[in-house]
Amino acid sequence: MQPFVVTSDLGAAAIEPDSGYADPVLTTQSLAKRARELGAPICEGMRVTALRVEAGRVRGLQTTAGDIAADRIVLAAGPWTVGLLRQAGIELNVWPVRAEIAFVRRPPNLADGHFVYLDHKSGSYFRPTREGLSLLGTGTARRPLDYSQMDSYDEGSTERIVTVIRERIRERAPALADAPLARGHAGLYDMSPDEKAILDRVPGVDGAYMAVGFSGTGFKTAPAVGACMTELIREGRARTVDITPFRWSRFEEKAPLHGSAEYVERYPMH
Numbered sequence: 001m002q003p004f005v006v007t008s009d010l011g012a013a014a015i016e017p018d019s020g021y022a023d024p025v026l027t028t029q030s031l032a033k034r035a036r037e038l039g040a041p042i043c044e045g046m047r048v049t050a051l052r053v054e055a056g057r058v059r060g061l062q063t064t065a066g067d068i069a070a071d072r073i074v075l076a077a078g079p080w081t082v083g084l085l086r087q088a089g090i091e092l093n094v095w096p097v098r099a100e101i102a103f104v105r106r107p108p109n110l111a112d113g114h115f116v117y118l119d120h121k122s123g124s125y126f127r128p129t130r131e132g133l134s135l136l137g138t139g140t141a142r143r144p145l146d147y148s149q150m151d152s153y154d155e156g157s158t159e160r161i162v163t164v165i166r167e168r169i170r171e172r173a174p175a176l177a178d179a180p181l182a183r184g185h186a187g188l189y190d191m192s193p194d195e196k197a198i199l200d201r202v203p204g205v206d207g208a209y210m211a212v213g214f215s216g217t218g219f220k221t222a223p224a225v226g227a228c229m230t231e232l233i234r235e236g237r238a239r240t241v242d243i244t245p246f247r248w249s250r251f252e253e254k255a256p257l258h259g260s261a262e263y264v265e266r267y268p269m270h
């Protein structure tokens, strides 16, 4: 189906005919546009500096643009959630990890694009973009970044990672490994101990909720998470899907979340 891909070293692979990718910027902006149409104000450039909590109940937020009263809040600030909860005396077991991706110009024989690949054998993933590029990345990154660097880390991609990405992609798609680099960038994963999200109430602070710890998988699940968190807040429990497996107490209970047939990674660390 995709002759440019090397498969001779593979015993088996799975294909998902209905899967694909969504442009992250367009998706985010579309969701924001619809939220505004439905009456949700979106305040950009405003930083939450503290939660306002009285007698174990949330009263609102302190922000760089003044206080906001609220009796329900959702903490969904990625790894920055840790600092906000720490101020309220709660230590969240989530940490930042810097992850990099590179974009290369697709060679002419791949002008029409290619499938989306997630390849744990070579420790790489790649997908086409609309502008004639291919996005290349490595497997899950796990080296923690110091919390103090979350606002100052390098958002560009480094030569080291581009070399690592090229080496790994070469095993599966040599044509992409040799394609010219267009650009690259880095962002933060908010890692949890079992690499699954924490979707829950904040214990000890009535009215506060958290959706955090997505560990590099929070984009594709965002609409479902939004629906479930809304139901949890408004109706007391999520009904779109049962999110109790994502409760925070699973770590204390020594019941981390693992799928029954998870892929095995050859390169757990880089």
Ligand SMILES: Cc1cc2nc3c(=O)[nH]c(=O)nc-3n(C[C@H](O)[C@H](O)[C@H](O)COP(=O)(O)OP(=O)(O)OC[C@H]3O[C@@H](n4cnc5c(N)ncnc54)[C@H](O)[C@@H]3O)c2cc1C
Pocket (backbone or CB within 6 Å): 046, 047, 048, 049, 076, 077, 078, 079, 080, 081, 084, 099, 100, 101, 186, 187, 188, 189, 211, 212, 214, 215, 216, 217, 218, 219, 220, 221
């Ligand atoms: C390189 C890379 C590739 C990825 N690829 C995929 C993928 O293929 N599929 C997938 O599903 N996921 C992927 N992810 C993960 C996905 O991007 C995240 O899981 C998702 O963006 C998490 O969304 P979020 O809204 O919880 O947090 P974030 O996107 O981190 O947003 C948190 C927001 O909170 C803001 N904030 C922080 N502190 C404050 C404060 N005090 N006051 C106000 N605002 C604050 C931040 O500025 C930020 O805008 C990838 C991530 C990276 C870095």
